[in-house]
Amino acid sequence: MPIQADHELSGVTVFLDPAGLPVLDLPRFARHRETLVALYSAMVRTRTFDAKAISLQRTGRLGTYASSLGQEAVAVGIASAMSDEDVLLPSFREHGAQLWRGVSLEEMFLFWGGDERGNDFAVARQDFPVCIPVASQFPHAAGVALAMVQKGEPGVAVAVGGDGATSKGDFYEALNMVGIWTLPAVFVIANNQWAISVPRVDQTRARALADKAVAAGIPGEQVDGNDVIAVREAIERALVRARSGKGGTLIECLTYRLGDHTTADDASRYRADEEVSSHWSEEPLVRLRAYLVAHHGWAKKDEEALLHGCRDQIEKAAEAYLATPPQPVRSMFEYLYADPTQDQAAQAGELGDA
Amino acid sequence: MPECTMIEAIRMALSRALKEDPDVIIFGEDVGIDGGVFRATDGLTQRYGASRVRDTPLSETAIAGMAVGAAAHGLRPVAEIQFTGFLYPALDQLANHASRLRNRTRGRLTCPLVLRAPYGGGIKAPEHHSESTEAMLAHIPGLRVVIPSSPARAYGLLLAAIRDPDPVVFFEPKRLYRAIREPVEDDGMALPINKAVLLREGADVTLVAWGAMITEANEAADQLAEMGISADLIDLASLKPLDRGTIRSSVEKTGRCVIVHEAPLTAGLGAEIAADLAEHCMTSLLAPIRRVTGFDTVMPYFRLEAHYMPDAARILKAVHNVMEFA
Ligand SMILES: Cc1ncc(C[n+]2csc(CCOP(=O)(O)OP(=O)(O)O)c2C)c(N)n1
Numbered sequence: 001m002p003i004q005a006d007h008e009l010s011g012v013t014v015f016l017d018p019a020g021l022p023v024l025d026l027p028r029f030a031r032h033r034e035t036l037v038a039l040y041s042a043m044v045r046t047r048t049f050d051a052k053a054i055s056l057q058r059t060g061r062l063g064t065y066a067s068s069l070g071q072e073a074v075a076v077g078i079a080s081a082m083s084d085e086d087v088l089l090p091s092f093r094e095h096g097a098q099l100w101r102g103v104s105l106e107e108m109f110l111f112w113g114g115d116e117r118g119n120d121f122a123v124a125r126q127d128f129p130v131c132i133p134v135a136s137q138f139p140h141a142a143g144v145a146l147a148m149v150q151k152g153e154p155g156v157a158v159a160v161g162g163d164g165a166t167s168k169g170d171f172y173e174a175l176n177m178v179g180i181w182t183l184p185a186v187f188v189i190a191n192n193q194w195a196i197s198v199p200r201v202d203q204t205r206a207r208a209l210a211d212k213a214v215a216a217g218i219p220g221e222q223v224d225g226n227d228v229i230a231v232r233e234a235i236e237r238a239l240v241r242a243r244s245g246k247g248g249t250l251i252e253c254l255t256y257r258l259g260d261h262t263t264a265d266d267a268s269r270y271r272a273d274e275e276v277s278s279h280w281s282e283e284p285l286v287r288l289r290a291y292l293v294a295h296h297g298w299a300k301k302d303e304e305a306l307l308h309g310c311r312d313q314i315e316k317a318a319e320a321y322l323a324t325p326p327q328p329v330r331s332m333f334e335y336l337y338a339d340p341t342q343d344q345a346a347q348a349g350e351l352g353d354a
Numbered sequence: 355m356p357e358c359t360m361i362e363a364i365r366m367a368l369s370r371a372l373k374e375d376p377d378v379i380i381f382g383e384d385v386g387i388d389g390g391v392f393r394a395t396d397g398l399t400q401r402y403g404a405s406r407v408r409d410t411p412l413s414e415t416a417i418a419g420m421a422v423g424a425a426a427h428g429l430r431p432v433a434e435i436q437f438t439g440f441l442y443p444a445l446d447q448l449a450n451h452a453s454r455l456r457n458r459t460r461g462r463l464t465c466p467l468v469l470r471a472p473y474g475g476g477i478k479a480p481e482h483h484s485e486s487t488e489a490m491l492a493h494i495p496g497l498r499v500v501i502p503s504s505p506a507r508a509y510g511l512l513l514a515a516i517r518d519p520d521p522v523v524f525f526e527p528k529r530l531y532r533a534i535r536e537p538v539e540d541d542g543m544a545l546p547i548n549k550a551v552l553l554r555e556g557a558d559v560t561l562v563a564w565g566a567m568i569t570e571a572n573e574a575a576d577q578l579a580e581m582g583i584s585a586d587l588i589d590l591a592s593l594k595p596l597d598r599g600t601i602r603s604s605v606e607k608t609g610r611c612v613i614v615h616e617a618p619l620t621a622g623l624g625a626e627i628a629a630d631l632a633e634h635c636m637t638s639l640l641a642p643i644r645r646v647t648g649f650d651t652v653m654p655y656f657r658l659e660a661h662y663m664p665d666a667a668r669i670l671k672a673v674h675n676v677m678e679f680a
């Protein structure tokens with residue numbers, strides 16, 4: 001199945017084609033080598049994290065894990081456009097965005113390893129944790145945006161969800177609120193063409209997910225979600241717009257889920273290998289690397305140093321995670337309320353000193 | 355008779371229902387070609403067609419609401435919610451419509467739907483995939499709530515749920531999906547959905563449990579037997595309506611009762627059972643009723659999950675406590 005883009009409808013923003021050839025003049029930020037290298041490095045780091053997480057899961061040392069293989073540009077593009085005062089409300093596949101925002105590799109491992117401390121970010125303290133109930137993060141983002149307006153803060157709330165998420169009421173209802181109250185929120189759809197086994201065409205007959213913005217009276221647009229430059233450029237525009245008081249934007253990033261839905265899934269049950277292999281030619285790392293090689297002297301040794309650095313960092317984080325003892329059992333009572341209830345205290349007592 | 359797991363028994367019952375009643379349809383997320391994330395519907399869309407076993411978009415509210423409409427208009431929908439943790443958007447439809455339609459229309463429109471969902475903890479699943487929300491559903495007048503604890507009961511109870519004229523919430527303890535095998539005859543025989551099942555008989559204490567807690571209670575009963583304490587073990591099977599008679603007559607015999615559930619203690623279904631016994635069996639009781647339950651907290655992330663789940667050791671402790679009392 002080809003990526004569902006309807007060019008006639010709105011036009012898909014793309015700067016670098018799959019081969020890394022520029023098809024438009026690059027935006028200003030993309031003219032600097034350091035910026036491009038930073039974007040590329042973040043994507044490589046994300047992919048390396050992904051591979052390590054999967055191998056830890058396969059060996060029983062991590063829980064069910066949702067890979068972001070092939071979608072690194074969406075996550076990195078979003079976060080690289082954001083400022084510190086903005087708030088990220090991710091789904092469960094935006095590892096690259098969380099890492100860019102400053103969530104540590106160790107925190108990420110802890111979260112996926114079944115430990116709540118992975119959500120107690122040392123930085124990005126206002127960012128929301130991973131959201132598993134699909135689409136329920138969008139209303140939160142509208143609420144965060146409302147709070148920013150009321151408090152006179154300059155930030156923007158940025159929520160990310162999948163193509164499947166656009167079928168839920170939460171998504172429509174939140175989008176409508178963003179429209180009606182002109183809230184500084186950016187809703188990003190990482191359209192990876194699948195919601196577990198349900199393909200994009202069976203999710204909605206709308207020609208583009210971005211068109212759902214029409215119903216809310218806000219702008220919607222499609223970008224090539226495998227082109228990190230295109231993602232970042234679109235998010236930046238949306239952020240500027242939101243910051244200047246003009247309200248929200250819906251951005252659909254066209255990408256592809258190259259891996260299984262999660263480590264608990266077997267995608268070969270419902271999608272053809274040929275479809276997956278055809279999308280490997282469009283994946284986001286190859287094109288930016290090709291561009292860096294052609295225009296910024298990115299050499300083999302640069303690539304090797306980057307890979308080596310990422311692996312090293314991630315191995316260290318994984319070791320630290322594996323060496324972290326579980327929380328005391330009583331911790332399950334300590335954070336539910338500001339003050340644990342008497343009932344809870346009695347029940348914690350039953351656990352003894354565990 | 356072929357031996358099968360609970361997931362196979364559920365699939366067998368679904369297949370039987372599709373075969374015997376053309377009005378039965380199945381829909382939910384990933385129930386088609388993927389066969390459901392636990393494979394409950396594996397092969398059914400191929401066998402009965404994509405119009406009868408349908409993948410839906412990601413829309414729990416619509417899944418439940420459409421089940422209401424379809425049921426009222428003559429179908430027998432068996433809708434799947436992928437995990438109990440994602441059932442909340444469907445609650446509006448269950449509480450405000452499915453459970454009330456018959457009453458509101460004085461019987462003119464009815465709602466013979468089944469809403470299935472994998473339920474409970476114990477498989478180290480991610481957040482929101484391990485909840486036990488049966489009490490919340492059982493609190494809604496007009497719904498039936500059924501939870502099997504073995505392959506054979508899953509088969510018979512699910513068929514009963516599908517044939518029942520009223521809405522049934524059918525929670526499947528996912529920890530047991532592949533844990534037990536037993537012979538299950540695909541004979542189309544339903545089990546009653548207003549009866550608890552006395553799984554073992556004893557004289558000293560009544561254990562009441564359901565779902566995956568039956569396994570723990572049974573193990574506790576085995577250990578108690580070695581110590582010379584014999585237990586009645588009741589599998590509630592149907593939580594709403596509650597088979598109060600079976601519980602009462604057991605407790606009238608044993609004089610002691612320990613109730614086990616995975617859901618949190620406060621306002622859990624154990625409270626209803628304990629209150630019923632206090633009201634009706636006070637003179638038979640030799641000791642206070644004890645509850646062994648999940649704690650008044652959310653299911654912790656899975657590193658601590660095992661500490662949340664009631665187990666045989668905690669049940670034994672409670673039984674010893676009531677035995678020591680009298
Ligand atoms: C409300 C809700 N229903 C069902 C699920 C189970 N589930 C987890 S992810 C998923 C598919 C999500 O698809 P999409 O929104 O496209 O995101 P993707 O997984 O492709 O990133 C489903 C059905 C869930 N987490 N939340």
Ligand SMILES: [Mg+2]
Nearest residue numbers: 162163194195
């Ligand atoms: Mg998707």
